[in-house]
Amino acid sequence: MPEKLRELYLQIKERNFRALARGITLVENNLAGYEDLLLRLTQTGTTRVTGITGPPGAGKSTLVNALLGYWLRQNLTIAVIAVDPSSPFNYGALLGDRIRMNEYYTNPNIFIRSLASRGALGGLSRKIIEITDVVKEAGFDRILIETVGVGQSEVDIAGLADCTVVTLVPEAGDEVQTLKAGLMEIADIFAVNKADRADAEGLYRNLRMMVHEKAGDNAEIPVLKTVATTGTGVDELAVAISKCIDEQSSRPEKHTKLLLEKSIQLVQANLMRNLSLQQLEGELRTAMLQPHFNVYAFVNEFLEKNIRI
Amino acid sequence: MPEKLRELYLQIKERNFRALARGITLVENNLAGYEDLLLRLTQTGTTRVTGITGPPGAGKSTLVNALLGYWLRQNLTIAVIAVDPSSPFNYGALLGDRIRMNEYYTNPNIFIRSLASRGALGGLSRKIIEITDVVKEAGFDRILIETVGVGQSEVDIAGLADCTVVTLVPEAGDEVQTLKAGLMEIADIFAVNKADRADAEGLYRNLRMMVHEKAGDNAEIPVLKTVATTGTGVDELAVAISKCIDEQSSRPEKHTKLLLEKSIQLVQANLMRNLSLQQLEGELRTAMLQPHFNVYAFVNEFLEKNIRI
Numbered sequence: 001m002p003e004k005l006r007e008l009y010l011q012i013k014e015r016n017f018r019a020l021a022r023g024i025t026l027v028e029n030n031l032a033g034y035e036d037l038l039l040r041l042t043q044t045g046t047t048r049v050t051g052i053t054g055p056p057g058a059g060k061s062t063l064v065n066a067l068l069g070y071w072l073r074q075n076l077t078i079a080v081i082a083v084d085p086s087s088p089f090n091y092g093a094l095l096g097d098r099i100r101m102n103e104y105y106t107n108p109n110i111f112i113r114s115l116a117s118r119g120a121l122g123g124l125s126r127k128i129i130e131i132t133d134v135v136k137e138a139g140f141d142r143i144l145i146e147t148v149g150v151g152q153s154e155v156d157i158a159g160l161a162d163c164t165v166v167t168l169v170p171e172a173g174d175e176v177q178t179l180k181a182g183l184m185e186i187a188d189i190f191a192v193n194k195a196d197r198a199d200a201e202g203l204y205r206n207l208r209m210m211v212h213e214k215a216g217d218n219a220e221i222p223v224l225k226t227v228a229t230t231g232t233g234v235d236e237l238a239v240a241i242s243k244c245i246d247e248q249s250s251r252p253e254k255h256t257k258l259l260l261e262k263s264i265q266l267v268q269a270n271l272m273r274n275l276s277l278q279q280l281e282g283e284l285r286t287a288m289l290q291p292h293f294n295v296y297a298f299v300n301e302f303l304e305k306n307i308r309i
Numbered sequence: 310m311p312e313k314l315r316e317l318y319l320q321i322k323e324r325n326f327r328a329l330a331r332g333i334t335l336v337e338n339n340l341a342g343y344e345d346l347l348l349r350l351t352q353t354g355t356t357r358v359t360g361i362t363g364p365p366g367a368g369k370s371t372l373v374n375a376l377l378g379y380w381l382r383q384n385l386t387i388a389v390i391a392v393d394p395s396s397p398f399n400y401g402a403l404l405g406d407r408i409r410m411n412e413y414y415t416n417p418n419i420f421i422r423s424l425a426s427r428g429a430l431g432g433l434s435r436k437i438i439e440i441t442d443v444v445k446e447a448g449f450d451r452i453l454i455e456t457v458g459v460g461q462s463e464v465d466i467a468g469l470a471d472c473t474v475v476t477l478v479p480e481a482g483d484e485v486q487t488l489k490a491g492l493m494e495i496a497d498i499f500a501v502n503k504a505d506r507a508d509a510e511g512l513y514r515n516l517r518m519m520v521h522e523k524a525g526d527n528a529e530i531p532v533l534k535t536v537a538t539t540g541t542g543v544d545e546l547a548v549a550i551s552k553c554i555d556e557q558s559s560r561p562e563k564h565t566k567l568l569l570e571k572s573i574q575l576v577q578a579n580l581m582r583n584l585s586l587q588q589l590e591g592e593l594r595t596a597m598l599q600p601h602f603n604v605y606a607f608v609n610e611f612l613e614k615n616i617r618i
Binding site (some may be wrong): 035038039041042043055056057130133171256259260262263264266267268270271272275277280281284285288292293294295296297298299300302303307 | 344347348350351352364365366439442480565568569571572573575576577579580581584586589590593594597601602603604605606607608609611612616
């Protein structure tokens with residue numbers, strides 16, 4: 001490992017924000033040395049990762065904001081990774097009234113990084129995994145990943161976060177029943193946000209029923225009511241997150257599951273990285289002109305020529 | 310190709326619904342013969358695929374429903390593929406007041422198939438692609454794919470549909486600006502649904518501005534107002550879809566781009582299929598017990614052992 005990279009790594013271990021930012025940029029853009037950096041990670045950090053996910057408009061960012069305030073009052077250090085394109089922590093969104101969130105950018109106990117959510121195929125998942133691993137080396141008390149999702153896309157965060165908070169708002173009431181299986185699969189905590197609204201009670205009760213059904217003799221997944229804008233329920237959420245994180249140590253099977261999920265994503269990403277998309281495109285452009293072109297036969301032939309398993 | 314499969318294929322070409330359903334089941338579950346079926350596809354069909362996507366609660370299903378009514382009145386044959394887990398066309402959601410949509414299940418001109426949106430990693434995209442290709446052989450006048458998405462997940466549909474309708478509702482107003490790049494990348498048509506609400510005008514104007522900015526000297530992407538529940542604007546939407554589909558023939562570059570996207574997804578899926586997840590898990594469980602375990606090193610070693618590129 002080159003001396004400069006070694007130095008960068010040691011600075012990251014000391015939680016030097018500039019070094020951490022540089023390390024992330026290295027990884028994000030596949031710059032020279034980024035693989036060395038990843039291979040150098042000790043991955044012995046015990047920082048657990050909290051994921052906050054939910055549909056756009058669920059108030060995830062306001063909730064993250066409120067949690068930051070709570071943790072700062074407890075003198076904790078926090079890293080926020082915003083993958084949600086609509087997050088105010090995302091540079092692109094620092095507009096209008098959202099600019100107020102900016103205060104945290106200068107707080108020495110908070111490191112914030114936003115990731116563009118559009119990249120090459122499968123590339124984003126790999127990058128989030130890699131960047132989270134780099135951030136983990138810096139020994140923060142909390143790492144928060146904010147992603148947008150409901151339906152398919154939250155799968156990613158489920159493989160990444162030790163504790164996943166699914167944020168929903170009253171409007172989601174109708175969808176909850178149909179998304180049930182997916183929600184129950186990923187949520188460690190439910191937060192019913194904007195809970196001061198009249199229609200929140202129905203959603204709350206639905207979720208309570210769902211988690212009760214699933215729990216059987218086990219402990220039920222917490223369902224909490226929050227009003228992120230006023231801070232109501234945020235303390236309880238922070239406590240539930242701490243509890244969830246603490247319990248991870250007693251659940252080695254979940255840790256293994258996360259690691260397996262992560263390995264699968266990395267395997268997939270690495271396989272694609274070794275293929276030339278230019279070559280694929282070139283061969284496709286020739287093949288598609290043939291009279292009996294069939295895309296499945298084309299893909300088979302392409303892989304046979306270029307890969308031996 | 311076995312005689313039985315040949316027969317099945319010929320029946321699919323004749324738009325026999327039972328054969329089509331069997332063919333899809335074959336593909337969906339990787340049953341014996343499914344690869345033969347895919348390789349047999351002539352892929353000469355000219356049916357263009359329309360995608361309808363948008364966040365949960367945008368009224369996609371009601372809009373699909375209204376479009377079905379319109380096309381039926383024109384004596385068209387239609388296939389609907391519902392990937393959205395909250396779609397009423399999804400069996401799991403045939404509850405409560407949604408059951409009224411059921412009428413179309415018995416209409417001889419409409420073929421409806423819902424796909425579970427949770428499966429193995431990357432598996433869903435491949436299955437949607439494969440199933441759409443099977444459906445294409447049956448020569449419907451319209452193929453509609455309904456997916457839930459906003460943020461990352463609509464990427465999939467973008468590679469699949471010749472014409473993508475992005476459905477938004479007034480609540481989305483705040484998000485539109487931040488999702489701008491992503492939305493503009495995939496939308497061929499914008500539908501502002503629930504447009505009878507007072508706050509719809511703002512969203513409508515924002516979208517109009519966005520498409521105007523992007524268009525330059527080219528034609529602007531249509532932005533339409535719809536009220537799916539009353540049918541307002543649905544005719545216009547159907548006309549815009551027809552126009553969008555017709556224009557595809559004059560845009561061979563888009564066709565190639567879709568085919569490339571499809572090939573990439575298939576390559577990715579095939580690569581994963583050839584790996585044993587059991588083996589990956591087994592090796593991971595051993596490796597993670599080592600004192601200097603590093604997941605990136607582990608994945609590299611696993612691939613080196615199991616794959617040669």
